[in-house]
Amino acid sequence: MALRRPLAAVCLLLLLVPCCLGTPQYGNGFYYHDMSNGQGNEEIFYNGVHLHVESQQPLVSATRGSSVTLPCHYRYEPELSAPRRTRINYGGFRGRVRLRRSTPGDMSLVIKELRLNDTGRYRCEVIDGVVFPYYSQHGRYHYNFLGAQAACEEQDATLATFEQLFTAWEEGLDWCNAGWLADGTVQYPITTPREGCGGVALGAGLRSYGHRHRLLHRYDAFCFAASLKGTVYFLKHPSNLSFTEAGQACKFDGGHIATVGQIYAGWRLTGLDRCDAGWLADGSVRYPITKARPNCGPGEPGVRSFGFPAHDQKYGVYCYRST
Ligand SMILES: *[C@@H]1O[C@H](CO)[C@@H](O)[C@H](O)[C@H]1NC(C)=O
Numbered sequence: 001m002a003l004r005r006p007l008a009a010v011c012l013l014l015l016l017v018p019c020c021l022g023t024p025q026y027g028n029g030f031y032y033h034d035m036s037n038g039q040g041n042e043e044i045f046y047n048g049v050h051l052h053v054e055s056q057q058p059l060v061s062a063t064r065g066s067s068v069t070l071p072c073h074y075r076y077e078p079e080l081s082a083p084r085r086t087r088i089n090y091g092g093f094r095g096r097v098r099l100r101r102s103t104p105g106d107m108s109l110v111i112k113e114l115r116l117n118d119t120g121r122y123r124c125e126v127i128d129g130v131v132f133p134y135y136s137q138h139g140r141y142h143y144n145f146l147g148a149q150a151a152c153e154e155q156d157a158t159l160a161t162f163e164q165l166f167t168a169w170e171e172g173l174d175w176c177n178a179g180w181l182a183d184g185t186v187q188y189p190i191t192t193p194r195e196g197c198g199g200v201a202l203g204a205g206l207r208s209y210g211h212r213h214r215l216l217h218r219y220d221a222f223c224f225a226a227s228l229k230g231t232v233y234f235l236k237h238p239s240n241l242s243f244t245e246a247g248q249a250c251k252f253d254g255g256h257i258a259t260v261g262q263i264y265a266g267w268r269l270t271g272l273d274r275c276d277a278g279w280l281a282d283g284s285v286r287y288p289i290t291k292a293r294p295n296c297g298p299g300e301p302g303v304r305s306f307g308f309p310a311h312d313q314k315y316g317v318y319c320y321r322s323t
């Protein structure tokens with residue numbers, strides 16, 4: 001993970017985009033140097049939506065005690081219709097930093113009361129997506145690397161990168177089952193150290209098994225789902241449905257049965273909250289809760305899972321329709 005300095009992590013829609021890397025400069029000033037590709041512009045393709053993150057001013061300096069603006073903008077191509085929630089992780093800069101937000105997509109960071117030790121390099125990350133753990137209906141630790149890749153793709157997602165998992169961990173993801181990441185390493189995120197999850201002697205963090213054999217070793221997967229172009233919704237239907245009926249009902253409604261990636265993206269990025277268990281395309285049954293409440297699972301928000309019930313069991317269904 002790159003520097004964790006004023007981290008403008010914006011949970012918007014797509015990916016983790018390193019944009020503004022710089023070299024530390026020392027002196028009686030403050031510098032911000034964008035080295036990402038010499039021009040300060042990065043772009044990334046994902047699911048047909050194109051996220052641009054731009055940082056136009058490679059080097060910024062100011063005097064001690066004054067304020068400085070670290071420029072960063074993002075935009076989508078094509079423009080997205082659904083509004084996104086924005087979350088910012090200020091870390092140790094809380095109270096001294098704010099987003100400028102002078103225009104839509106302006107993620108420029110204003111730091112005030114500059115200190116000498118603010119000198120350094122910063123980067124602007126725009127994160128548009130959600131990391132979720134995924135395991136097979138055939139059981140835990142079923143996937144080799146290629147299987148994990150395919151499983152995420154079937155869920156309308158990709159294998160998560162280390163940076164994505166790290167950010168998810170910073171935001172509270174705690175998962176005691178190891179999963180493949182895109183770089184071929186196997187890791188898992190722990191926010192509350194405990195026995196059986198690396199033990200209590202280790203602090204909170206990502207537990208890594210390092211690189212594992214891509215064909216021979218088997219684990220779960222950490223997938224990353226990006227923003228949705230359409231909407232995920234719980235289908236209004238007069239009765240509960242078997243798995244087969246659920247798929248048909250979504251088609252009849254003009255969509256298709258939602259994937260796990262889609263329900264996670266709907267939950268995390270658009271605030272989908274529904275205390276009704278519903279079928280998903282992989283044969284699992286889940287429901288998304290953004291405001292935890294009694295009788296809707298644990299005390300934290302999350303996508304609750306009933307695992308993979310028999311296909312003739314009756315539940316609701318989550319559908320996805322493109323807009
Ligand atoms: C930076 O300096 C301030 C005092 O000017 C100090 O309180 C703070 O802990 C220092 N931060 C780091 C990361 O060294």
Ligand SMILES: *[C@@H]1O[C@H](CO)[C@@H](O)[C@H](O)[C@H]1NC(C)=O
Nearest residue numbers: 237238239240277314315316
């Ligand atoms: C579907 O089943 C759940 C319990 O499994 C029940 O609470 C709900 O009322 C049922 N919905 C319909 C439409 O029958």
